[in-house]
Amino acid sequence: MPDPKPLVLILGGTADAIRIATDLVATAKYRVLTSLAGKVKSPKPIPGETRVGGFGGAAGLESFLLQNNVAAVVDATHPFAAQMSANARAACDATRIPRLQIRRPEWPRHPADRxxxxxxxxxxxxxxxxxxxxxxxxxxxxxxxxxxxxxxxxxxxxxxxxxxxxxxxxxxxxxxxxxxxxxxxxxxxxxxxxxxxxxxxxxxxxxxxxxxxxxxxxxxxxxxxRRPPAEPGDTGLPEEAVAWVEKQAGLCPDPRRG
Ligand SMILES: NC(=O)c1ccc[n+]([C@@H]2O[C@H](COP(=O)([O-])OP(=O)(O)OC[C@H]3O[C@@H](n4cnc5c(N)ncnc54)[C@H](OP(=O)(O)O)[C@@H]3O)[C@@H](O)[C@H]2O)c1
Structure with missing residues (x-):
């Protein structure tokens, strides 16, 4: 029988993505699928489900989101994976699926840094x-x-x-x-x-x-x-991802069900 829990797609390839998958799986409220580009030979283990390989541009991702009934997307790709983040924005905008882009803070610059x-x-x-x-x-x-x-x-x-x-x-x-x-x-x-x-x-x-x-x-x-700019839309830290997912329409557990 298919799992009735809402499916959260994490765009991964980073330690942040593994942390978010771990946190989301721990809630036991969602199906969690992490997507990897497939550029690293033996990726570190990731809790939940994984898939590997490109989607075929923004249009391919859009089809994937609809075919798999994805409820929310967490873009936890590396800050320099600008193409994937742009595709995620385009596909989520087109399908009206909520999307969070993870932006870890930049390193602080010390006066002695050259x-x-x-x-x-x-x-x-x-x-x-x-x-x-x-x-x-x-x-x-x-x-x-x-x-x-x-x-x-x-x-x-x-x-x-x-x-x-x-x-x-x-x-x-x-x-x-x-x-x-x-x-x-x-x-x-x-x-x-x-x-x-x-x-x-x-x-x-x-x-x-x-x-x-x-x-x-x-x-x-x-x-x-320098980093490429973030895509417009929701951004957050890895530790804020679960709260963001829980806030999205259709993903909040019904309080009447206790
Ligand atoms: N760029 C870096 O410095 C860096 C550093 C560490 C880790 N990484 C990780 O390495 C991966 C590739 O980075 P990149 O800079 O080459 O990306 P990119 O230039 O933004 O993306 C190029 C293409 O790779 C595919 N792709 C990228 N991330 C994907 C993912 N998580 N799942 C499925 N397909 C993905 C997509 O192909 P389609 O168009 O066919 O969907 C995308 O259009 C990312 O997952 C990123 O998080 C990147």
Whole structure:
């Protein structure tokens, strides 16, 4: 027999999404389905149901929402997954399905931080080697193009999965690791590889903040890629997701049923 509980779709790929799935499953009031893009080989376990792979743009997501009778969408994708968030907005607007976009706070900027803010990874690449020649790149596997043929830099590249082939044509070292990353370990990494510039996205969150504290302590400049803006509509923190879901029309438990 189909589960009569309302279906909440979480757009995932982040630790925030796992936390929200855990919280929603714990209420026992909803069917919880987390969607992953399928870019990571072995994702961490997620409570509830999961599905993997793209929907086929905003139109594909719209069909998915209607076919599966989705009651609410929580967009807990990474702050830089702008395409997925735009598709979620378009599909939810078209179907009038409520949508919450999770926005974790940006990292606080300390007076001793040497951040240089830029809009894109490509722009960050143009600031090198003026700002540094030994770069620690934590921008994600799919954003390495601007560094691909740089013979004038040495790059330490951190990705989630061990790649099958070299990631860059210039001199580099790849490390495969999954956060959280602690400040002391990040400091050792920066010192061991004589890193003189860090390139990162302004993701926010505790799990990857350690490298920024280590860079600050070592006086290393940071090329900080600004976040794309949030989609218009409801936004919230991961810990606010359950309360938001419960507030949506049709999802509030009927108080008369006790
Ligand atoms: N961008 C980052 O820096 C970053 C960092 C850490 C984790 N992630 C996670 O990695 C995934 C991909 O990120 P991205 O920046 O490549 O996304 P994106 O550029 O915004 O999305 C590209 C396409 O990937 C598919 N997709 C993305 N997230 C999906 C999801 N949760 N479920 C199903 N399909 C999804 C969609 O394909 P269709 O159009 O076919 O539906 C989307 O149009 C996301 O889940 C994100 O949370 C991204």
């Amino acid at each position: 951040w240089v803010e830029v809009d894109t990874v490509a722009e960050a690449a143009t600031r090198l080697p003026a700002l540094g020649r030994r770069a620690f790149l934590t921008v994600g596997l799919s954003e390495l193009d601007p560094f691909r043929d740089r013979a004038d830099l040495w790059c330490l590249v951190r990705v989630v999965d061990t790649p099958a082939a070299p990631l860059l044509n210039g001199p580099h070292l790849t490390i495969a690791a999954r956060g959280p990353f602690h400040e002391a370990d990040e400091r050792i990494l920066l010192e061991t590889h004589k890193i003189d510039v860090l390139v990162t996205k302004h993701a926010g969150g505790d799990a990857t903040y350690g490298k920024l504290k280590a860079a600050r302590d070592l006086g290393i400049p940071v090329l900080m890629i």
